[in-house]
Amino acid sequence: MNRLLLKWNVGLLALPLLLWIVLLIILPLSDLFISSFQEKVGVGVFEWGLGNYQAFLQEPFYWQTFIRTVLFSIIATMATLGVAFPVAYYIAKVARGRVKSMLFVLCLLPFWVSELVRNYGWMIILRESGLLNHFLMKLNLITQPIEFLYRDATVMMGLIYTSLLFMVVPLVVVLENLDESLLEASDDLGGGRLISLRRIIIPHAMPGIVSGCIMVFMLTLGNYLTATLLGGKESLWFTEHIYNQFMTRWNWELGSAMGFLLLVVSSALVWLGLRMTGQKLNKVMT
């Protein structure tokens, strides 16, 4: 009797989780999957087929943007790692007490305003009549205002800025439980800073590095606002194409195919990253 009750209770506890998985993950994804294989043959008439994927491949504008977005996301992830690692190391190992928590809050600060506001902030600073140009002109460093917006480098900077926290947090966590005496031992055995970094610190931080990279890569790949607002027309982000298919062109089937491609490629890249670094997903995510 009790046992049966227990079973029911456990079932009840698992219910929200189950609902969450089914409603938020399985349902939308399978819908995406199904509709990506539907071809429009007439008004409201659909047929199974690979037409959407063909359409994607036949339009260079689409797949070029796609490749560009993936490459940019990879570069942005690596750049974020490069910026975040010293910051995380400083927070975890060098800073003490008040300074430490202050630095952490500083990393968190950008997230107190919404992404939209944050990006408008950047626009105010970077546009042709913006703050940066104002100062550069005042200092006589330039004579003509420069348009900083709508450049690849600006998009990159915006993406790094947005992603920094998601890289810093896992890195701080792993670096905090790096035993300092390991570094001293390395030093004692004749290892310089670079050797210690390469052979002790980075291998120790690997789970954090990989989980940070996965998060940042996913966030960047799926980013919409930063890429659109700071990038302008010249540097299109793939999410914009998807958005256009759904909202402007009203071609949900092609949009689904594009979304599904993005999902497949990002999953494949994450898998590749895990394989290359010899990490396990379950270890990285805990």
Place this chain on the structure above:
Amino acid sequence: MTFALECRSLSKRFGSFSAVSDVSFTISEGSFFSILGPSGCGKTTLLRMISGFCEPDKGDIVIHSRSMRGILPNARPVNMVFQQLALFPMMTVFENIAYGLRCRKVSKKKISFHVEEVLNRVGLAQSGSKKIDQLSGGQKQRVAIARCLVLEPKILLLDEPLGALDLKLREHMKIELKKLQTQLGTTFLYITHDQSEALVMSSHIAVMKEGRIEQIGTPQALYQSPKSSFVAQFVGDNNHWRGKIVQFCEPYVEVQTEEGWKLKALYSSSFQVGDRVDIFVRPEAMLVKSGEKKPNGWVNCFEGLVSSVVFNGGTRDLWVNVRGGNGSSFSKELKVTLPAQKGDGEACLPSGRAVEVGWDALSSHVLKVGVK
């Protein structure tokens, strides 16, 4: 004569707290030198200054006639076995030991030759490919030592390396370490808070207290003639009284203890009537008699009751509750160590037995209070 290591009046402060003050000693080559002191007396700080992780505020460290001032840890001819071992968990045993050689850019072939050799020497020949967390405590210990030895340091620094092991293994490793050191001829600087470790292994011991060195000497010298009350109490067991010299009666001095006992010790010209002194008597210097016939020849002799007996195999410890003579009302537990010989009736004293405890004047070790 050149020394393996010379420390010249080293001092180190942390804020206003003086962790190491004016420490000087020399270690001759090939010796097993221990620094013995209670926890927090500055041993690790001293070792970290020698290994270069911490700069002394004052003083100089000289290794084989070369001053170490301004020389970084990775360039010093010493290696350190850390208190928590600090083995690299992301590497195998082999990689751990090869680490130092790889930093020195030794060729792959030579590395594997040297690592195999040192693995053999510490008795881990088959364990090269194991991960660190697959090793037992004693094996980790040996890897930590091997990792340093492979670099052939001038001095091996060991910071309480046996602290994390269980008792049995510790006893075993003590002997192992001593053997290894004799075999290699490397100078060992060994840090410990355990006096028995220091006594067993060392050729010389420096006893430290609150950042200062109290006494340096061979284990025998420290045990038999401690120069301060701290050393007398810290190294080995001792029965202890505090009192005042009341009179000379050649060839003895008589001391009246705070409890009112009258104890006799050998006269020395440095004593004066009225000096405040500590008296120490080793448990094994004490003698015990039971029964009617009064022992004679014992200068110090007191009646007491055996309160407990502990059998240690080769020896037997008695705790005897002794009333001081001359109507003193204070009683005191004295520790007496007797050899446990077979058929020795006197050694089989059960608790509760009335006995006489005594010792000769030579065994009373007298130290003036507040004077080194």
